[in-house]
Amino acid sequence: MKKLAFFPLAILFSGALIDAHAQSSVTLYGIVDNGIEYQNGGQGSAVRAVSSGLFATVYGLRGSEDIGGGYRVNFQLEQGFSGVTGAATDPTAAWNRLAWLGMTGPFGELRVGRQKKPEYLFLNGEIDPTAVKSIASPINNFQDVTVRASNAIAYLAPTIYGFTAQAMISLRDQTTKPSNGLRFYNVVARYVNGPFRVSAGYESQGNATGSSVQKVWRAAAGYRAGNLRLYLAYQSERQTDNSEKRDIYEASTSYQLDPFNLVSVMYGYAHDRAAQGKNAQQIGLTYEYFLSKATNLYVAAGLIDNHGKADYTLDGTQYSGIPTAPGAYARGVVLGMTHKF
Incomplete structure (x- = not known):
């Protein structure tokens, strides 16, 4: 009788396991972005095969379970990896990005x-049409931050x-000095009202040796009118040891x-x-x-006028x-293809 009483319970329990398993999912995803690039930094030029010209070339696993x-x-x-060599962007880390x-x-x-x-x-998606990616984005080229x-x-x-809003803190470990305590904190906020968008954020990050702290302010405003989008952005970077004191301004549109066709133009100014x-x-x-929804061709071009x-x-x-001579123009263009899976 005990066995008969247990039997329906076992069936019920196994059904619950099957149902729970059915509510879990794991997805393999990725992006491959390869192209050919020309750059000239005032002390020589280069034509080279590149990966991640517009989107980072990556593969990953994303999973979720409904509990x-x-x-x-x-x-x-x-x-992250190179689509033209197959090498990991950081060979020392099995999952170097996330x-x-x-x-x-x-x-x-x-x-x-x-x-x-x-x-x-x-x-980043509020800053400019590329979400601060590629050689075309001024803030991508002018900033000195970790992502x-x-x-x-x-x-x-x-x-x-x-x-x-979003907020984050990060802790130190054995690779930093000191090896414990708080290394980084960040808070950001965004407000959307119809076609208008306003966002701002602040972060503070100590270096690995604990000798200096970088403080970054960001603010952006955007407006959408049909197929037209307008962006205004500001970024401030300060280092407490006075090695960095930079303001970056950008205006852009797409x-x-x-x-099938999307065009974007960006202008930026870095003030030291x-x-x-x-x-x-x-x-x-x-x-x-x-x-298609998964594949696109692109051209990205940039011209930097370096002063002093x-x-x-x-x-x-x-x-x-590539290295740029002080005070020289840096110019380049990349033609590429991106496929997302």
């Missing part, structure tokens, strides 16, 4: 692990009446000509307030032709530009 009551457990693992575990619910979302800072995950943080704890708030004679300005241009001792170069989304 009931409006709660889900999520994770993401992501590795490695986090978290939970979503009515409270919002909590993530723990290596991840993009809210300053860039959340705000990801390890040992990080992030909170993503739900949207309430068009307003939402226009969707039709479902540390009196080191490193001011510069840039104009950038991108054109994208969408072959400035030697800014044209950086791809996941690679560095």
